[in-house]
Amino acid sequence: MSSDVSIDVSSVSKIFPIYEKPHHRLLQMVSPRSRKHRWFREFQALHDVSFRIMKGETVGIVGRNGSGKSTLLQIICGTLAATRGDVRTQGRIAALLELGAGFNPEFTGRENVYLNGTLLGLSREQVQSRFDEIVAFADIGDFIEQPVKSYSSGMFVRLAFAVAIHVEPDILIVDEALSVGDEAFQRKCFARIERLRDSGATIIFVSHSASMVLELCNRAVLIDRGELLALGAPKKVVTRYQKLLYAPADRVARLRALYLEQLASGDDEDIGDAAGIPPGDAAAAHGASGDNEEQVYLDPGLVSQSAFRYETHGAHIDDPHIETLSGRRVNVLRPGSEYVYVYSVAFERTVMSVRFGMLIKTVSGVELGGAVSSSLLEPIPVVESGERIDVRFRFRAMVAPGTYFMNAGVTGRLGEEDHFLDRLVDVVVFRIPPDPGRIATGFVDFDVVPEVVPVRHAGRSE
Numbered sequence: 001m002s003s004d005v006s007i008d009v010s011s012v013s014k015i016f017p018i019y020e021k022p023h024h025r026l027l028q029m030v031s032p033r034s035r036k037h038r039w040f041r042e043f044q045a046l047h048d049v050s051f052r053i054m055k056g057e058t059v060g061i062v063g064r065n066g067s068g069k070s071t072l073l074q075i076i077c078g079t080l081a082a083t084r085g086d087v088r089t090q091g092r093i094a095a096l097l098e099l100g101a102g103f104n105p106e107f108t109g110r111e112n113v114y115l116n117g118t119l120l121g122l123s124r125e126q127v128q129s130r131f132d133e134i135v136a137f138a139d140i141g142d143f144i145e146q147p148v149k150s151y152s153s154g155m156f157v158r159l160a161f162a163v164a165i166h167v168e169p170d171i172l173i174v175d176e177a178l179s180v181g182d183e184a185f186q187r188k189c190f191a192r193i194e195r196l197r198d199s200g201a202t203i204i205f206v207s208h209s210a211s212m213v214l215e216l217c218n219r220a221v222l223i224d225r226g227e228l229l230a231l232g233a234p235k236k237v238v239t240r241y242q243k244l245l246y247a248p249a250d251r252v253a254r255l256r257a258l259y260l261e262q263l264a265s266g267d268d269e270d271i272g273d274a275a276g277i278p279p280g281d282a283a284a285a286h287g288a289s290g291d292n293e294e295q296v297y298l299d300p301g302l303v304s305q306s307a308f309r310y311e312t313h314g315a316h317i318d319d320p321h322i323e324t325l326s327g328r329r330v331n332v333l334r335p336g337s338e339y340v341y342v343y344s345v346a347f348e349r350t351v352m353s354v355r356f357g358m359l360i361k362t363v364s365g366v367e368l369g370g371a372v373s374s375s376l377l378e379p380i381p382v383v384e385s386g387e388r389i390d391v392r393f394r395f396r397a398m399v400a401p402g403t404y405f406m407n408a409g410v411t412g413r414l415g416e417e418d419h420f421l422d423r424l425v426d427v428v429v430f431r432i433p434p435d436p437g438r439i440a441t442g443f444v445d446f447d448v449v450p451e452v453v454p455v456r457h458a459g460r461s462e
Contacts, residue, residue, distance in 0.1 A: 005090065006171060006202040007053040007076060012085035014046040014071055014226075045071045046226045048085070053219075055090070055170075058193075058203040060213035060234060062241045063223040069206045072223065073097060073173055076204070091170025091202070092121050096160055105149035109140065109159055112148055116160070120167045130166045137188075138162035158185060165192050172196055174205040190216070210238045210401060210434045222259070229259040238434050246301040246431075296330045296337070304405060304429040313414060314349035314385075315421035320408045320428050325394075331430045333397045335438070335445065341393040341428070343408050347383050351412035351421060354380040356391045359407040360399070361426070368399065368443055370407070383412070398445040401434045 017040035019025050028039040045068045053059050061069050074080035076087055077095045103112045113134055117127035135144055138158040143151065148159070164172065172193070193216065197203055207213055213220050213234050220237035222230035224244060230237045244255050320343035321329055333339060341358050359370035371393055374380070383389065391410075406428040410421045440448065 003090070004054055005052050005088075006055040006057070007090075007204070008086075008088045009049055009051050009072075009076065010086045010088075012046055012049045012072070012075060012082045012087060013044065014068075014075065014080070015083045016043045016045055017041075018043050044226055046075075046082075049223070049226075049228045050085075051221060051228065051231050053202060053204065055202055056197075056200045057218045058197045058216050059205075060217040060220045060237075061204065061206045061223060062208070062210075062213060062220060062238060064245060067223045068226040069223050070097065070175055071226075073175055073204065073206065077173055089171060092167065093171045093173065094120050094164040094167050094169035095173040095175075096157075096164050097173070097175045103148050103156070103160065106147055108147055109138075109144040109151070112159070113144075113163055116163045117167060120164070120169070122167055134159075134162045134166045137166070137192075139185075154185070161189055165189075165196065169196075169201060171202045171204070174203075210242065213238055214401075214434045214436050224256065227256075227260065228263065229256060230263060235434055235436055242431070242433075243299075246299055248301045251301070296324060296334050297332050298329050299332050299431070302331045302429055302431060304426045306405070306426040308425055309427075310420060310423040310425075312422045313419060314347065314351055315410050315412070316346045316348065317408050317410060317422045317424055318344050318346060320406070320424060322406075322428060322430055331428070333430055333432055335397055335399065335401070335432050335435060338394060338396050341395060341406060341408075342391070344388055344390045345410050345422070346388045347385055347421075350385045351383050351414070352381060353411075353413040353418060354383045354389075354421075355411050356389075357407075357409045357411070358393045358395075359409075360395075361405045361407070362443065363403055363405070366443070368404070371395075397430075397432060398447070399432055400440065400443050400445070401432045401438070402443075403429060403431045405429050 017028070019028070019040050024039040031038055049068075049072060061072070063069050071080065073095070074097060075082050076089065077093055077097065078087075079095075079097070104115060107115060110131075113131060114124060114127050117130075118124065122130075138144070138155075138161075140151075140155050140158055143155060144159075148156065151159070161174075164174075174193070190212070193203060193205075197216070203216075205216075217234045219232060220230075220234040221228065222237050222241050222244075229244075230240045240255075240259060244252065244259075247255055320341070322331060322333070323329055323340045323342055325338055325340065330339070345356065355376075356373040357370060360368045362368060373391065373393075380389075391408075405426040407423070407425050408427055409423040411418050412421045413419075414421075438445075439450065440446070
C-alpha cells in the first residue's frame with residue numbers, strides 16, 4: 001500500500017447469519033459441517049465495497065438507515081471482521097462508533113479514561129499527561145469520579161469523544177454518536193475535528209446532515225443496501241443520496257442501477273431524466289448557471305409524511321403547492337430566488353373578517369417565518385357561502401440548504417371571536433439543495449455583504 005494511502009478498502013463483503021429462533025444458534029454449533037447452513041439464513045450487510053482514502057482527507061459516509069454504514073466503519077476499525085475482502089490502514093485509529101464502546105460501566109470516568117486511552121494505544125504516562133485536558137474538554141464536572149453506568153447518553157459521548165481526540169490519532173472515525181450531544185458540545189467537537197483535519201489527520205464520519213458533509217469533507221461516499229453507489233465530490237454524492245432518499249419506491253431500483261453504472265464507468269456526470277428525474281435536477285446538482293426556471297423542479301417523491309388537518313369550520317383549503325413566478329409547480333428550490341405559495345379556499349358558509357396565512361418551519365419544527373394576507377384591521381369583511389378564493393403568497397427562499405415544511409390556514413369571525421376555519425400543518429415540503437459556495441450561516445440568509453479591509457500596522461512607517 002502506498003505511503004500516501006491512509007485506508008484501503010478492497011472488495012469487502014460482510015455476511016451475518018440470521019437465526020429464526022435462539023436455540024437454532026446452538027443447533028448450528030453442533031451440526032455436521034456438511035449441513036452447516038441448515039439453521040440460519042444469510043444477510044449480506046456489505047457487498048464488494050472498494051475505495052481508498054488518502055492521508056489528510058476528510059470523508060463523509062451517507063446513506064439510508066440500515067444501508068451498512070456502521071458495519072463498514074467497524075470493519076475499518078478492526079472491531080468486526082470482513083467475511084471477504086481486505087482493509088489496510090496506516091497509523092493510529094481512534095473511533096467513536098457507539099455509546100459505551102470501550103468503556104466498563106462499573107468503572108468511574110477517571111478509570112475509563114485510562115482504560116480507553118490504553119486501548120487506543122497510549123501509555124499510562126501519556127494518558128496522565130493529557131488527563132486534565134481530557135476532563136476539561138468533556139466538562140462533566142464531579143461525575144468524572146462516578147461510575148459511567150450512572151452517566152446520561154450525552155455525558156457518555158462527551159467523555160468518549162474527549163479521549164478519542166486527545167490520543168492525537170492519525171485516523172479519526174466518528175459514527176452518528178455525536179448526534180446525542182447538545183448543540184454547544186457538537187460545535188466544540190466539530191471545531192476540534194476541523195483542527196485535526198488541518199493538522200493532516202484522516203477523518204471519516206457518518207452524517208445525515210448534507211451541510212456538514214459539504215462543509216467538512218473533501219470527498220463523500222454513498223452506501224445503500226450494502227453497496228457502494230457513489231464516491232467523489234461531496235456535492236455530487238449528497239445530491240444523489242437525496243434523490244435516492246426521496247424517490248418513490250418504483251424509481252429506487254432504476255436510480256440504484258444508474259448510480260452503479262456511473263460508478264463502474266467512472267462517469268461523474270449526474271444523469272437526470274434517464275431515471276425519470278427531471279433534467280433540472282442535474283443542473284441544480286452541479287450549480288449550473290442560467291435561468292432559475294431550469295434549476296428548480298418538482299420531485300414527486302418529496303411528499304410530507306407528517307401532514308394533518310385540524311377540524312374545519314365552514315371553509316376548506318385545496319391544493320396547496322409552490323410555483324415559480326411563471327406558474328410551474330416545484331418543490332426543489334434555488335436559494336435566494338422568488339416563488340409563490342398557492343392554495344384555494346372554498347367557503348361552505350358566510351363568514352366575516354376573513355384572513356389567510358402561511359408558515360415555513362424546519363424539520364425539527366422551528367417556525368422560521370410566514371405571513372398573513374392582511375392585518376387585523378384590514379381583513380376581507382365578508383365572504384359569502386359558495387365562494388372560492390385563490391390565495392397567493394410570494395416569497396423569497398432565503399434559507400439554508402435543507403428540507404422545510406409549510407402550513408396553510410384561513411381564519412374568520414364566528415360569533416364574537418376569530419377562529420381557524422381550516423388549518424393544514426406540514427402540508428407542503430420543499431428542499432434547498434446544498435451550496436458549497438454559500439457564505440451565510442444559520443437557517444436564514446440575511447443577505448449579509450462581508451467586507452474585509454487590510455489595515456496597516458500602527459507601528460509601521462510609510
